[in-house]
Amino acid sequence: MLVLGLETSCDETGVALYDSQRGLLADALFSQIDLHRVYGGVVPELASRDHIKRMLPLIEQVLAEAQCRPSEIEGIAYTAGPGLVGALLVGASCAQALAFAWDIPSVGVHHMEGHLLAPMLENTPPQFPFVALLVSGGHTQLVRVDGIGEYRLLGESIDDAAGEAFDKTAKMMGLRYPGGPEIARIAEQGVPGRFTLPKPMTDRPGLQFSFSGLKTATLMAWQKCIAAGDDGEQTRADLARAFQTAVVATLTIKCQRALEQEGLTTLVIAGGVSANQALRHSLENMLAKRQGQVFYARPEFCTDNGAMIAYAGCQRLLAGQKEGQSIHVRARWPMEELPPLV
Ligand code: KG4
Ligand code: ZN
Numbered sequence: 117m118l119v120l121g122l123e124t125s126c127d128e129t130g131v132a133l134y135d136s137q138r139g140l141l142a143d144a145l146f147s148q149i150d151l152h153r154v155y156g157g158v159v160p161e162l163a164s165r166d167h168i169k170r171m172l173p174l175i176e177q178v179l180a181e182a183q184c185r186p187s188e189i190e191g192i193a194y195t196a197g198p199g200l201v202g203a204l205l206v207g208a209s210c211a212q213a214l215a216f217a218w219d220i221p222s223v224g225v226h227h228m229e230g231h232l233l234a235p236m237l238e239n240t241p242p243q244f245p246f247v248a249l250l251v252s253g254g255h256t257q258l259v260r261v262d263g264i265g266e267y268r269l270l271g272e273s274i275d276d277a278a279g280e281a282f283d284k285t286a287k288m289m290g291l292r293y294p295g296g297p298e299i300a301r302i303a304e305q306g307v308p309g310r311f312t313l314p315k316p317m318t319d320r321p322g323l324q325f326s327f328s329g330l331k332t333a334t335l336m337a338w339q340k341c342i343a344a345g346d347d348g349e350q351t352r353a354d355l356a357r358a359f360q361t362a363v364v365a366t367l368t369i370k371c372q373r374a375l376e377q378e379g380l381t382t383l384v385i386a387g388g389v390s391a392n393q394a395l396r397h398s399l400e401n402m403l404a405k406r407q408g409q410v411f412y413a414r415p416e417f418c419t420d421n422g423a424m425i426a427y428a429g430c431q432r433l434l435a436g437q438k439e440g441q442s443i444h445v446r447a448r449w450p451m452e453e454l455p456p457l458v
Contacts, residue, residue: 117434118184119191120175120214121426124207125199125227126253127151127158129170130422133182133189134430140237142181143423145416146170153293157283164202171210178422186218191438193429196224197446198254204445212443221438223429228255228451230424231386233264234413237427242384242411247374249367251395252387253279253294256325257451258374261384264431265456270374271323278363278389281327285334285359289352299356300392306357307350311337313362318369323377325370327363334359360394368398372406381408391418431457 118141123130132143148166152158179186194211197204208224215222232248235241247270250257256273276284279296286295291302313333316326337355341347371383383403389395390412399410417423435457 117190117430118188119193119426119430119433120178120189121225121422121424121429122171122192122194122207122211123227123230123420123422123425124167124171124203125195125197126203126420127163128420129167129174130420130425131171131174131178132422132426133178133184134423134426136430136434140423140426141184142178143421143426144174144177144181145421146174149294156287156293158200160200160202163200164206167203167206171206189218189220191220191429191433192222193225193425193433194222195227195230195425196444197227197449199227199445199447201445201447204447205443208443208445212439212441216441221433223432223438224444225425225429225432226449226451226454228252228257228387229264229454230428232259232261232384233428233431234386234417234421234424235384235411237417237423238411238413240411242382242409245378245380246382246384246411247371247378247380248384248386249371249390250387251278251367251385251389253277253283255387256327258323258370259451260374260378260380263456264428265454267451267454269450269452270377271325271370273325273327275326275328276331278325278327278367279387281331281363282389285331288335289338289355296389296392299360300394302353303357303360303394305350306353306355308357308361310354311358313337313358315362315366315369318366323370323374325366330359330362330366360392364392364395364398367395368402371399372402375406375408381406383408383410385410385412386418388419391415
């Protein structure tokens with residue numbers, strides 16, 4: 117089945133064509149980062165307007181890349197939530213209009229299910245069951261996954277998401293948006309051990325996360341450096357390193373705990389923060405000791421993209437799931453509400 121996937125939940129317009137027999141045929145992305153950077157974060161109304169501008173040219177681009185005619189497309193998948201409502205509505209209305217015009221089924225995809233299944237697009241996909249760590253700008257969740265649509269939430273952040281903590285910490289240290297890749301980049305030059313920051317919630321049992329205390333501790337350390345006139349590039353890199361180390365250590369400890377609790381040795385990491393190299397290495401080391409394995413998507417499919425939506429939607433369409441003609445999106449949407457495939 118050939119499926120067109122549309123992603124517009126936040127600040128990236130993603131379009132892809134996935135075929136259940138031939139795999140991923142084409143994918144295209146327009147990132148609005150430059151548009152939002154001057155504001156230090158995503159401006160929802162600007163995001164919606166830009167999605168409208170980019171959507172149709174990107175669809176034409178993937179059709180041309182895959183040398184495919186619209187009449188060959190057998191289904192449309194779009195992100196129906198969670199995300200910015202105005203932005204989601206652009207993808208949803210475009211998908212529903214095309215599905216009506218082309219007389220093919222459409223399906224609304226859960227954005228985090230898209231992220232979760234993105235590693236399935238790689239050459240060696242993970243096998244069910246596994247524990248998934250979903251780490252994006254809006255979510256930090258540990259989920260037990262027994263199959264597509266068979267999700268049990270094991271723990272989540274009680275305040276900031278991991279990506280949000282990266283972004284906010286970067287902003288207060290004068291780094292540009294989005295902060296995750298910036299912190300990761302400068303942390304490479306940072307001296308390990310110069311600053312020690314708390315590893316939040318690791319001394320207590322359970323699988324909940326909290327990143328706001330770490331964010332405040334980092335801010336206080338940075339303000340102290342500024343007061344002492346020690347706020348140069350090297351100090352910033354050293355502190356970025358300490359922040360990243362604390363986040364990575366926290367995520368690693370919780371992943372290990374979740375795997376032990378569930379009696380599993382397969383871990384999947386997904387979402388923007390799963391592109392972080394220090395996180396990947398730390399989880400790989402942890403799992404090597406347990407004869408386990410960690411799976412993740414290629415870097416461009418860790419952050420938002422159309423390919424993951426086309427893939428997830430294709431699985432649901434193949435199982436006979438589809439939407440009516442109404443246009444319905446959700447800003448919030450617990451993943452556990454999703455139906456299983458059969
Ligand atoms: O999944 P995503 O593209 O969008 C959401 O669904 O939120 O994730 C974006 C988040 C941002 O917070 C960004 O700073 C973070 O992922 N991120 C990273 C890295 N690349 C992106 N965080 C840490 N290290 C990275 N290399
Ligand atoms: Zn995302």
